[in-house]
Amino acid sequence: MYDVVIIGAGPGGYQAALEAGKQDLKTALIEEKKLGGTCLNVGCIPTKLFLGATEPIEEIKSLTRIRLGKGHFDLSVSALLKRKKNLISATQKAIAQTLKKFNIDIFQDKGIFENKTTLKLQKQNISLSFKNAIIATGTSERVIPGLEFDGNLILSSSQILELEDIPPTLAIIGSGPIGLELGQYFSRLGSKIMLIEALDRPAPLEDPDISKEIFKHLKKEKWELYFKSKVKKITIKDKRVFIHLENEIIEADKCLVAIGRLPNTKNIGLEKIDIATNKGFIPVDNYLKASKNIFAIGDVNGKAMLAHAAADQGEYVIRLIANKENSPYFPKTIPSCIYGFPEVISVGKKELDLKGQEYNITKVPLISNPIAQAHGLGNGFIKVIWQKKQVVGISAVGFRVSHLITLATIIVNQKWTKAQVREHIFAHPTLDESLKEALLQ
Template sequence: MTLNNLPTGIRSYDLVVVGAGPGGFDAATEAATFGIKVALVEKDLLGGTCLNVGCIPTKLYLGATSPVEDLAAQVKARVATGEIKINFEALCTKKDRFIGATRKAMAQKLKALGIDFYPATAKIIEQGKIEVSHPNETAILEYKNLVLATGSHPTVFPGLEPDNETVLDNTGFLALTEMPESLLVIGAGFIGLEMAQIAHRTGTKITVVDALDRIAVYEDPEVSKTLRSVFKRHKWDIRLGVKVKSVTAENGKAVLRTEDGDEIIADKALIAIGRRPNSKDLGLENCGASTVGPGFVKVDENLEAAPNIYAIGDLNGKTLLAHAASHQAGYVVRRITGKDKGPYTHAPIPSILYGSPETMRVGQMVSDLEGKGEIKVSSFQLVANPIAQSYAATQGFVKVVWLDDKVVGITAVGHHVSGFTTAAAMIVQEAWTEEDLHKVIFPHPSLDEALLGALKAEKQPPK
């Protein structure tokens, strides 16, 4: 598609959206339903990182390989035997077809809603105008409102630059046509742990290295402890408190060198040490917008970076999750269409680590509440749940955090605990008390009963 397919001359819009990931696409399509004229600009692929090289392909891989873990659990329980082999080539084909079909459906939706799509880079040239550039073509778009939703990219430090052949980032990992015999994962956050599980299930030997003292460091310490216990049983080599000096490709291998002079060698390395905003070259200096930290666009209580210019999702750094970006997109559209005049607010934002086990968290942890009131916790072990028993996946727990006898946080780790994330989010949002436990009938038998069990359990001061 070229820019010449679209209107010529001065092109004026009620709303221009830059970035077609979850936040940008939702902003454009929701705004179009209100009957305003919308343009969507994307320099790469519809769907952004999440659809193409992030959460969606990762979950497709995790879902397809989950029977490996399911069978292994039943074998350990001595009720089954056998072996599951993953046809990775077929899985790659399935992944590519699904993503391609999704992008096609997104393009069709844009067309049906009358949204002009520009496959181009964008730069603000002055207040009210942006320049969009395609190879050998440029155009000027005038806007009444502008939404910047350009997302983020993998963090790169000197000495840890990926070549996406031997030293990989998430894009390089998901482009592999076969899994290596050994994988070195630098970074024990959600991205690293999910991708390590994919490789593990295909038979890859896993080594995880992190500079911090525990994996999944932003989660409850008990969650980190449980995850590490499970992965150690998988025979992962987990090395914490390691300061990495460099990761390089040498003689077809990935070689990690620590500041202490040690070496770790594997067939491939995955760099998963965080993400940084895509704020460079947007022309922010031409509209009065500014950045903070590693480049996050500074916004006010209305998500405005400058008059009538909004920054949402990973770009503003508030929460680097796709569903947070989409929620912010909805608010901005309501604001520019006059449906919402107040500042941006949001309910507790859930986070989930997929795999086996899963983790789920919504609301606050004990560490967030120091000095705020009477803190108590109640918990339930999954070993007492019949569904967890039926899947021979009993390690894990559900924990409820109470502040002044109201639920302010719920976290869980274990078999399919993501399944009750929405219920947990509603409970935290409504700040349930003990009297509210009778509002809802929990089905029996179900994994949800583990959540109910944690809510009913004796509340105790945190350890």
């Protein structure tokens, strides 16, 4: 009998298995597809690789704009795709080797619950008995009737990562992190981007001033922007894509549909263990329990659909099982980032969360930051939200602001006061000193 069985080997499942090995728990990790899950194989890792490879294009453009010189960078997309494949393969091997070092049993199979203490492996037709189970099955791209992927002209965020030929025009439905990041990659390589969003601004989950800064940059990059625009259907004619809005039709060479993700909770036997989903997500309590001995972590519980949140939840659950933890998981300060340019970070409360409450804001522009100016990329700002003279939220938009996210998380988590800020020396020249300036305004 296993102390723990884990379904899903993405960031949450992997970290749970790794922590279980460290705690000397007999553990089985079950993954139907590939080790690393969505994040490693078709998500955050390849997209950041693509953005990193095309970043010189952005910098050359900025340095040209401020008349420091001219230049051109020709990216080999075929070489980039090969590097992506090699990096993913090497990381998968490293994951497997690390888990085996901790005596984790890895099964490439689909796990289906038979009851609250037994799980069946579909392909191998064997059953595993367990004391505890962790569901970490993640999410898949949301498919909407009329907007179905065809893998050629209408693409999911996974499928578009395999494109070697850069389309002259690319329509993107959805302006969340996936749409913005992939849009920047293709824009840098020459695609004309048409961004379509049902709501009234880009990155609609961020505060309006963040969205406004993103909007300014996208306009400068000559993206065609369509807000408050609902897509009725997509049609194909003569190898072209036609996106039908309520009052017009947009034509493009390719279309990326990036309108959210849905949890992978079907056909894993939840009905056998008396777990009912809510819109596909598995409800959990403050200890991430879906039932007495079964936990749900990461995207599948819908609490925070971020890889680092899943990893943290996985480690927490194992410590709970090993009696090394007894405090509830929630509330938890979870940071988020959007990459490319401009980058966006957010941690803690946003203005959107504080309607009707008293709060104060301090904000500084990045135009005077020496590191941002060194790259000719001084647009953006850092914003701090205060309640009762304590920091409750930090957000920022601009050049490489993701470098601030860990410090910002610590500050929000510890609810720093201005006196606590003054206890620390912030190095110069860094982006961090603009964070200090925002904190002490």
